[in-house]
Amino acid sequence: MRFTHFARSLGARALPLLFVASFLLVARRARADDTILCPSVDGSKPRLAEIDARRRLAFVREVMADQAHRARTWSLAWTVTGLALSAGNYTRAALADTRDDRIAPLVGGTTALFIPGGILVQPLQVMAHQRTLEAELALLSPAEGAAGICAALARAERFFAESAANEAFKAGIATHLFVIGGNSAIALFLGLGFDQWRNALINGGGGLLISEFQIFTQPTGAVTELARYRRGELEKTSASSLPVRIVPWIAQGGAGLAAFGTF
Numbered sequence: 001m002r003f004t005h006f007a008r009s010l011g012a013r014a015l016p017l018l019f020v021a022s023f024l025l026v027a028r029r030a031r032a033d034d035t036i037l038c039p040s041v042d043g044s045k046p047r048l049a050e051i052d053a054r055r056r057l058a059f060v061r062e063v064m065a066d067q068a069h070r071a072r073t074w075s076l077a078w079t080v081t082g083l084a085l086s087a088g089n090y091t092r093a094a095l096a097d098t099r100d101d102r103i104a105p106l107v108g109g110t111t112a113l114f115i116p117g118g119i120l121v122q123p124l125q126v127m128a129h130q131r132t133l134e135a136e137l138a139l140l141s142p143a144e145g146a147a148g149i150c151a152a153l154a155r156a157e158r159f160f161a162e163s164a165a166n167e168a169f170k171a172g173i174a175t176h177l178f179v180i181g182g183n184s185a186i187a188l189f190l191g192l193g194f195d196q197w198r199n200a201l202i203n204g205g206g207g208l209l210i211s212e213f214q215i216f217t218q219p220t221g222a223v224t225e226l227a228r229y230r231r232g233e234l235e236k237t238s239a240s241s242l243p244v245r246i247v248p249w250i251a252q253g254g255a256g257l258a259a260f261g262t263f
Helices: 002-034 053-095 099-112 114-121 125-137 146-170 173-194 197-216 221-230
Strands: 244-251 254-261
Touching: 053 099, 053 114, 053 125, 053 146, 053 221, 099 114, 099 173, 099 197, 125 146, 146 173, 146 221, 173 197
Parallel strands: none
Antiparallel strands: 244 254
16 A cells, blocks of 8 residues: 555656656757758868858858958058048149159159059958848848758858958969059159159059058958868857058158057
């Protein structure tokens, strides 16, 4: 009699525990079934395909937003710098006493306009790609299925790869060669055309330094973050580049750039 009573009491106590265990098992299975896996991009490690697609998409969006913000800041800073350098040189030309004294600042002021002109004609692609990506993702339903999420992820990864390739190209060897050739041409124009070799050295050398500094400060975080993404390393980190600030500098007898930063 006592054994029967004990068994019934034990069963009554174990029933809630059994219910909780069953609930946890079902919840764990539901969470596992809720994972969305999408194919990995070309050149990536197998580990990437094992990561939930929503986590991958969140990583891509975060990097794109970060790089777009940096690209806009960089573009604005260098546009203002180019316009300030141009205005400073044109002011020097207007105040010059002789025709020969006007030549070098006129050339310097005109070539300085290539800075904002280049940014306007060929901006960093990450800015447009990030806006397009966010506009497309805003159209997704909160209950979007696996097929829709994988399609959105594939498009986001394409924008990511194109932005990284664009950053790499604009900071690559071809761009360095272009600015070396362009500033050398300016120096030869002043030297051979007007026999102003001192001004040729100043304008050509100064222009080269400014151009290289512009390349040096350009955002390139998408390049390193894409490589990390393809390895399946999605731990949060900063995609920041060297924190350098540039401002135009104009003083009596010359104009240039002032740079400062933290290292």
